[in-house]
Amino acid sequence: VIVASYGKIIPKKILEIPKYGCLNVHPSLLPKYRGPSPIQTTILNGDKKTGVTIILMDEKIDHGPIISNSKFEIRNSKLTYGELNVKLAKLGVKLLIETIPKWIRGEIKIKPQDHSKATYTKILKREDGKIDWSKSAQEIERQVRAFNPWPGTFTFIKHKNKTLRIKVLEADISKDNKLIIKKLQPEGKKAMSFEEFKRGYHDFDPIL
Incomplete structure (x- = not known):
């Protein structure tokens, strides 16, 4: 199961159903910017680097171990949220295409997130x-x-x-x-x- 931009916690009994687990595609370099507004927060903070992370989901939001990630250098300092969202979505698709076959073949060793370095974003109103x-x-x-x-x-x-x-x-x-x-x-x-x-x-x- 592939999950993206889903802001609710998925119960453990659901996470355990798929043979290869539930994978979440998140538009930041986790554990930085967990939560619902990582792209907006990236721009607000004037970051020069972001990326996409694929994790094996657990019962906490954006908390599971890292399967793969890909960095994105923000060279255009005038990108809007809408524009950066499109670029990271394309990067996420590319990363999924590269990652899923290796994951299914058992060639990827997951890496726990360093939870001490986690930062969080909020729901925007x-x-x-x-x-x-x-x-x-x-x-x-x-x-x-x-x-x-x-x-x-x-x-x-x-x-x-x-x-x-x-x-x-x-x-x-x-x-x-x-x-x-x-x-x-x-x-x-x-x-x-x-x-x-x-x-x-x-x-x-x-x-x-």
């Missing part, structure tokens, strides 16, 4: 996308990419005595380390460039 403007420009830019497309990164403004939710879709960092918002989407409107936004909402007040 919509409110996690709200921008904290006290953070650095680099942290906010990474948040925009990590939460694209979900849960999205957003802030609020005051415009014509109304509070509007603004979704930030694309951002960058200037040479002097300031945040540049390049693309956004006001509540109920289509996505637009920041220049278009300024023309339509030139008298807005930010809510920090």
Whole structure:
């Protein structure tokens, strides 16, 4: 049985049914970033390296011994969650194709995870996308990419005595380390460039 992106614990009686066990494909280099949001956490932390790990599942989440893994160097520092997810999914498929025949033939020796080095990620909620403007420009830019497309990164403004939710879709960092918002989407409107936004909402007040 092959499992991927399944966030529930599988009972032992189910895990023991398949002859070759239940294998889990996880988009991080375990034991780093166990849990439901490893790709987003990789981007949020500005990591330069990630990967995919195949483990033999046990009764704990992302806890079982390692069967194989493959590293991925993040050379493009502007990858969004959606883009990195696709790249790691392709890497996972390639690793499965290489691993399964060897596993079935009994050619792989499993390696226990070093649980003392385990780190954990959390379930993301919509409110996690709200921008904290006290953070650095680099942290906010990474948040925009990590939460694209979900849960999205957003802030609020005051415009014509109304509070509007603004979704930030694309951002960058200037040479002097300031945040540049390049693309956004006001509540109920289509996505637009920041220049278009300024023309339509030139008298807005930010809510920090």
